[in-house]
Amino acid sequence: MERIISIVLPAIPETLLMVGVSSLIAVVVGLPLGMILYTSQKGGLSENLTVYKILDGFVNIFRSLPFAVLMLLVMPLTRFIVGRRIGTTASIVPLTITAIPFIARMFEGNFNGLDKGIIEAARAMGSDTLTILRKVVLKESLPQIISTVTMTIINLIGQSAIVGLIGGGGLGDIAIRYGYSRNQMDILYAACIAIIVLVQIVQLVGNNLAKIVDKK
Amino acid sequence: MIKVKNLVKEFRNDTDVLRAIDDVSFEVNKGEVFGIIGLSGAGKSTLVRCLNRLEEPTSGTIEIDGVCINDLDKKSLLEARRSIGMIFQNFNLFNQSTVYENIAYPLEIIGMDKKEIEETVEEMLDFVDLKDKKNSYPSEISGGQKQRVAIARALATKPKILLSDESTSALDPANTEQILNLLKSSVERYNMTIIMITHQMEVAKSICDRIAVMEDGRIIETDTVENIFKSPKTERTKSFIKSLPDVLEDEVFDPEDFKGKLLRLSFDSSTAKRPIMNDLIKTSNCTVNLLSGNINRLRNGDVSGYLTIELDGSPEDIEAAIDALTRQNVVVEVL
Ligand SMILES: Nc1ncnc2c1ncn2[C@@H]1O[C@H](COP(=O)(O)OP(=O)(O)OP(=O)(O)O)[C@@H](O)[C@H]1O
Numbered sequence: 295m296e297r298i299i300s301i302v303l304p305a306i307p308e309t310l311l312m313v314g315v316s317s318l319i320a321v322v323v324g325l326p327l328g329m330i331l332y333t334s335q336k337g338g339l340s341e342n343l344t345v346y347k348i349l350d351g352f353v354n355i356f357r358s359l360p361f362a363v364l365m366l367l368v369m370p371l372t373r374f375i376v377g378r379r380i381g382t383t384a385s386i387v388p389l390t391i392t393a394i395p396f397i398a399r400m401f402e403g404n405f406n407g408l409d410k411g412i413i414e415a416a417r418a419m420g421s422d423t424l425t426i427l428r429k430v431v432l433k434e435s436l437p438q439i440i441s442t443v444t445m446t447i448i449n450l451i452g453q454s455a456i457v458g459l460i461g462g463g464g465l466g467d468i469a470i471r472y473g474y475s476r477n478q479m480d481i482l483y484a485a486c487i488a489i490i491v492l493v494q495i496v497q498l499v500g501n502n503l504a505k506i507v508d509k510k
Numbered sequence: 511m512i513k514v515k516n517l518v519k520e521f522r523n524d525t526d527v528l529r530a531i532d533d534v535s536f537e538v539n540k541g542e543v544f545g546i547i548g549l550s551g552a553g554k555s556t557l558v559r560c561l562n563r564l565e566e567p568t569s570g571t572i573e574i575d576g577v578c579i580n581d582l583d584k585k586s587l588l589e590a591r592r593s594i595g596m597i598f599q600n601f602n603l604f605n606q607s608t609v610y611e612n613i614a615y616p617l618e619i620i621g622m623d624k625k626e627i628e629e630t631v632e633e634m635l636d637f638v639d640l641k642d643k644k645n646s647y648p649s650e651i652s653g654g655q656k657q658r659v660a661i662a663r664a665l666a667t668k669p670k671i672l673l674s675d676e677s678t679s680a681l682d683p684a685n686t687e688q689i690l691n692l693l694k695s696s697v698e699r700y701n702m703t704i705i706m707i708t709h710q711m712e713v714a715k716s717i718c719d720r721i722a723v724m725e726d727g728r729i730i731e732t733d734t735v736e737n738i739f740k741s742p743k744t745e746r747t748k749s750f751i752k753s754l755p756d757v758l759e760d761e762v763f764d765p766e767d768f769k770g771k772l773l774r775l776s777f778d779s780s781t782a783k784r785p786i787m788n789d790l791i792k793t794s795n796c797t798v799n800l801l802s803g804n805i806n807r808l809r810n811g812d813v814s815g816y817l818t819i820e821l822d823g824s825p826e827d828i829e830a831a832i833d834a835l836t837r838q839n840v841v842v843e844v845l
């Protein structure tokens with residue numbers, strides 16, 4: 295038992311670090327991207343089809359690559375950014391890169407789901423596009439934004455386990471190193487349980503947070 | 511105040527062009543409540559949305575207070591929009607903001623300072639009688655209250671014009687009346703000009719000074735409320751008015767069911783006050799049978815009404831009775 299704890303426990307903060315940093319960057323980059331997609335689309339607040347098509351294309355390309363493939367593909371970039379190809383910090387790069395287009399597309403959907411009448415009312419009051427984005431779109435879609443972030447984090451927890459395949463650190467890494475390679479099933483189970491618990495906590499917190507902020 | 515000339519709005523897709531507004535011209539005076547009625551798809555919303563350029567006109571000119579709205583650059587357009595309030599059928603309040611924050615929004619975007627915003631919002635809350643709902647969210651108040659918040663929000667910046675797109679269509683009669691009273695008092699208090707799309711006969715009668723009837727992107731008739739309802743110039747207006755909901759005159763009589771002649775008499779202010787029926791019954795040899803009727807008091811104090819009656823008697827007597835009525839300025843229609 296002590297052995298399990300001593301192996302699994304240190305992996306948890308590693309996973310949290312990978313997931314935390316990559317989701318944070320993904321939100322910071324993905325939110326403006328989602329807004330640009332939303333704003334530049336046909337009939338958008340500042341329609342610009344060239345911008346939309348380019349961005350839309352990028353998002354589609356990145357989203358169509360399976361994570362495992364993307365991870366291998368961006369290895370040179372990873373080495374360039376963090377100096378190493380594997381390890382916890384190195385894993386953050388592919389995780390972030392896969393999360394950005396995902397979250398941008400989800401945010402775009404969240405914004406498009408807003409009642410058009412509300413945006414129209416804001417336009418009629420003489421708001422410029424930036425003000426509408428800041429004070430209306432963001433605020434009105436806050437519950438959906440929280441749900442999207444929750445879903446992204448959960449996806450990233452799953453993908454952070456795949457990073458273990460290339461020695462990425464975290465719970466997935468020990469599951470593979472001990473459970474798979476050395477056939478220590480107890481470690482595998484423990485890592486699984488830790489992942490499940492993590493996902494449940496994130497889901498619970500996310501759902502409740504979304505519910506609390508939603509005044510509709 | 512508002513001058514619209516030869517306005518055209520076309521919607522294009524890859525294959526065809528839809529002319530939603532087809533060469534429309536009209537003028538609205540300051541302080542006037544101008545109604546727009548017409549069938550669904552006639553272009554009413556599109557027309558109103560062109561006025562603040564939520565919809566870009568294809569051609570034609572729109573002049574508001576001497577300023578040509580078409581020529582405004584982006585920045586001036588935003589400023590112009592701030593002097594044109596707008597309210598909607600679905601209220602379109604910000605759901606994640608309190609009543610207070612909703613009303614404060616238009617003031618924040620013009621850069622008013624916090625204290626001034628607070629005073630103005632309080633004033634508006636008082637005007638729409640919702641002081642106690644200040645911290646409620648839209649989901650916590652009724653439809654009528656939502657529309658009052660929307661009015662407060664639209665009027666917070668003291669616009670010169672209010673555009674109303676079926677603002678009472680989603681409300682029950684009691685709330686409708688309350689909203690109409692609020693709109694009437696905003697005309698008086700803030701010297702507003704209102705352009706008002708409605709499907710409801712009672713709404714048009716109670717608040718509008720003049721009405722434009724739209725069909726297929728054109729205005730087919732513009733006149734005072736009294737004239738539109740009493741003596742519409744076109745057949746299409748007439749049939750449209752009859753098709754409107756909320757019409758009290760919904761009882762339809764089939765002349766075949768009566769042995770006498772069925773007449774529909776229309777009154778206006780001058781005739782409604784005279785004892786015309788009394789005279790008719792006294793002087794005519796026919797028997798008079800009252801079938802239905804109503805009298806509406808219009809906004810300017812005028813009245814307009816109608817009576818459906820059955821006249822039974824010899825053809826000569828009926829002829830004489832109709833003559834007598836016509837001489838009294840009653841509009842007589844034989845059904
Ligand atoms: N954005 C748009 N793109 C294409 N066609 C449009 C657009 N907006 C309106 N139309 C078309 O223009 C015509 C007029 O529409 P509009 O909404 O102005 O009618 P309306 O008189 O307000 O009808 P209702 O009483 O149902 O609200 C309709 O045929 C409609 O389909």
Ligand SMILES: [Mg+2]
Pocket residue numbers: 554555556675
């Ligand atoms: Mg409409």
